[in-house]
Amino acid sequence: MAGETILVADDDRAIRTVVSHALARHGYEVRTTGNAATLWRWVSEGEGDLVVTDVVMPDGNGLDLIPQIRKIRPDLRVIAMSARNTLLTAVQATERGAFEYLPKPFDLTHLVDTIRRALKSQAEAPGDIVPHKDAEDPMPLIGRSPAMQDVYRVIARLTGTDLSVLITGESGTGKELVARALHDFSRRKNGPFVAVNMAAIPRELIESELFGHEKGAFTGATQRKSGRFELADGGTLFLDEIGDMPLEAQTRLLRVLQESEYTMVGGRNPIKTDIRIVAATHRDLRQLVSQGLFREDLYYRLNVVPIRLPPLRERREDVPDLVRHFLGQAADSGLPHKSLTESAMERLTRHRWPGNVRELENLVRRLAALYAQDRIDQEIIEAELGETPSFADAEDAMNSGSDNLSDSVRKHIVAYFDAHGDQLPAAGLHARILREIERPLIEVSLKATRGNQVRTAELLGLNRNTLRKKIRDLDITVVRGSRDE
Numbered sequence: 001m002a003g004e005t006i007l008v009a010d011d012d013r014a015i016r017t018v019v020s021h022a023l024a025r026h027g028y029e030v031r032t033t034g035n036a037a038t039l040w041r042w043v044s045e046g047e048g049d050l051v052v053t054d055v056v057m058p059d060g061n062g063l064d065l066i067p068q069i070r071k072i073r074p075d076l077r078v079i080a081m082s083a084r085n086t087l088l089t090a091v092q093a094t095e096r097g098a099f100e101y102l103p104k105p106f107d108l109t110h111l112v113d114t115i116r117r118a119l120k121s122q123a124e125a126p127g128d129i130v131p132h133k134d135a136e137d138p139m140p141l142i143g144r145s146p147a148m149q150d151v152y153r154v155i156a157r158l159t160g161t162d163l164s165v166l167i168t169g170e171s172g173t174g175k176e177l178v179a180r181a182l183h184d185f186s187r188r189k190n191g192p193f194v195a196v197n198m199a200a201i202p203r204e205l206i207e208s209e210l211f212g213h214e215k216g217a218f219t220g221a222t223q224r225k226s227g228r229f230e231l232a233d234g235g236t237l238f239l240d241e242i243g244d245m246p247l248e249a250q251t252r253l254l255r256v257l258q259e260s261e262y263t264m265v266g267g268r269n270p271i272k273t274d275i276r277i278v279a280a281t282h283r284d285l286r287q288l289v290s291q292g293l294f295r296e297d298l299y300y301r302l303n304v305v306p307i308r309l310p311p312l313r314e315r316r317e318d319v320p321d322l323v324r325h326f327l328g329q330a331a332d333s334g335l336p337h338k339s340l341t342e343s344a345m346e347r348l349t350r351h352r353w354p355g356n357v358r359e360l361e362n363l364v365r366r367l368a369a370l371y372a373q374d375r376i377d378q379e380i381i382e383a384e385l386g387e388t389p390s391f392a393d394a395e396d397a398m399n400s401g402s403d404n405l406s407d408s409v410r411k412h413i414v415a416y417f418d419a420h421g422d423q424l425p426a427a428g429l430h431a432r433i434l435r436e437i438e439r440p441l442i443e444v445s446l447k448a449t450r451g452n453q454v455r456t457a458e459l460l461g462l463n464r465n466t467l468r469k470k471i472r473d474l475d476i477t478v479v480r481g482s483r484d485e
Contacts, residue, residue, distance in 0.1 A: 191235025217266025
């Protein structure tokens with residue numbers, strides 16, 4: 001593809017030089033400029049076969065030029081690049097007609113491959129351009145890491161479609177935030193966004209919750225009730241923890257996706273539906289398919305566009321941005337303003353974060369609420385992250401021959417205090433100990449009842465909704481119908 005002329009606009013002379021040399025080695029003619037006015041003059045005069053432009057330039061915004069370029073030269077491809085590596089930038093670039101968005105720093109080989117694809121692609125009429133949000137709008141997703149850039153690019157590509165999306169990722173990674181971003185930047189953004197957690201609904205009520213019921217459909221149905229499908233009409237229905245949906249409900253959901261209509265429980269007349277389905281799960285649906293716990297045909301219906309949300313340990317460079325964001329939120333909610341020392345931030349960045357972004361958010365709010373210091377130092381972070389021996393680890397420091405549960409727990413607690421020497425443990429000890437006792441209690445009880453949450457609630461003497469909340473908060477995986485020996 002030698003001989004084409006590439007117009008490169010970037011305020012940074014070093015970037016212009018590096019890009020120019022890289023493209024010249026592949027046989028392209030290159031013209032570079034550091035301002036938007038010159039780029040616009042070249043395009044207006046019919047020069048260039050492709051444009052590579054930065055978003056921010058001293059005399060204008062490269063994003064603002066894209067629709068103008070597409071208007072006078074609809075066949076001219078534009079590749080946008082920016083150091084503002086946010087979801088909003090990626091979405092704005094796509095909405096305004098950019099062929100591709102490249103976050104800085106980018107790989108030169110990737111740039112060349114993108115240019116080749118752009119030059120080979122056939123000209124298409126530009127689609128409708130959605131009014132862009134102001135750059136000062138709060139970010140729906142936080143992070144500039146390469147892992148998050150991949151997520152942003154997929155979201156940006158989906159703004160003009162109604163394709164079903166399956167979001168996968170560990171608990172606490174922010175799957176609902178991605179679902180909301182898919183809705184808010186789509187053509188359905190003025191419609192409702194309805195979220196439903198499949199793991200939080202009793203099995204016997206799932207169909208009624210999703211599809212609604214007519215008066216008298218079953219005992220207790222004293223009046224007609226709209227389901228989530230009806231409430232989400234014209235918008236987006238987010239089915240969280242789709243892997244926990246029972247098979248009978250999966251069958252009905254598949255029928256709705258195939259026929260775009262459903263009937264209410266106890267109803268006879270089909271109801272047309274116009275919604276976009278976004279599903280999410282922290283479980284491996286392919287494994288559930290192989291185990292016969294999830295319908296294969298439904299899996300492929302939902303997994304039209306997969307989005308994998310990376311755990312926080314795979315994007316640790318995003319931790320400082322997230323911490324600043326959560327500190328700001330805490331201050332906005334009335335908590336004291338806090339700052340972190342450099343060593344404290346570095347320690348947070350090194351942590352593995354098994355609870356992901358949710359764990360980090362909870363920690364930041366705890367720091368803002370419980371500590372009198374305006375500046376949080378590394379010592380406080382070490383205490384909060386439990387770098388001293390944890391309550392669970394205290395087992396190795398004691399004998400295990402206690403006669404009863406109370407004695408055993410007492411030994412754990414004594415060993416835990418002894419491990420801190422003359423210092424007291426970090427604040428919040430009561431909640432930490434209860435959590436460590438409560439999690440195995442619920443897990444063993446669920447195992448004993450083969451994952452039956454109703455029977456488990458009865459066994460523990462808990463309200464069913466309380467049990468479901470604890471399962472969700474403690475991130476306990478519920479496996480129905482099986483019991484490991």
